[in-house]
Amino acid sequence: MKRVISKILKKEKEKEEEVEEKTIGLIIDGPNILRKEFGIKLEDIKKALEKIGKIRVAKVVLNQYAPQGLIEAVVNQGFEPIIVAGDTDVRVAIEAMELIYNTDVDVIALATRDADFLPLISEAKRKGKETVVIGVEPGFSVALQNAADYIIKMEKKKEAEGY
Numbered sequence: 001m002k003r004v005i006s007k008i009l010k011k012e013k014e015k016e017e018e019v020e021e022k023t024i025g026l027i028i029d030g031p032n033i034l035r036k037e038f039g040i041k042l043e044d045i046k047k048a049l050e051k052i053g054k055i056r057v058a059k060v061v062l063n064q065y066a067p068q069g070l071i072e073a074v075v076n077q078g079f080e081p082i083i084v085a086g087d088t089d090v091r092v093a094i095e096a097m098e099l100i101y102n103t104d105v106d107v108i109a110l111a112t113r114d115a116d117f118l119p120l121i122s123e124a125k126r127k128g129k130e131t132v133v134i135g136v137e138p139g140f141s142v143a144l145q146n147a148a149d150y151i152i153k154m155e156k157k158k159e160a161e162g163y
Helices: 003-018 044-050 066-074 089-100 115-126 142-147
Strands: 020-028 053-063 080-084 109-112 130-135 148-152
Touching: 003 109, 020 044, 020 089, 020 130, 044 053, 044 130, 044 148, 053 066, 053 142, 080 089, 089 109, 089 115, 109 115, 115 130, 115 142, 130 142
Parallel strands: 020 053, 020 109, 053 080, 109 130, 130 148
Antiparallel strands: none
């Protein structure tokens, strides 16, 4: 009897020590973030988010002018490319709203510099999601940064070696 109780107590202690990892849904505003002059790499965004949790959904929204090399790089990094005709903002918003209402996602990560997405951050927080904005200067919206729970400022590469 004593052995059984000690095994049960040991298992309960092990469960307490296991920290539940947060699941992240990531949407990248491609034309806004993945520009040659910034030199931002998708793997750098992945590494930065690993400190918060595990990426479960990763999508990059691109316009029809995205070079084939960029689309291949997105796929090779394990991201889902979404190609749209014209402006990407509406599609970014749609994808983000799907994640906000997805019960399997704890954290909404949005890679953009655009203040137009401030209502998305507010809605995510209203629905109990943690929020992350990932951006780069110049033009990284201060309002967006102030609204999010976490901010990741990517460093502009000296020699822009982007996609």
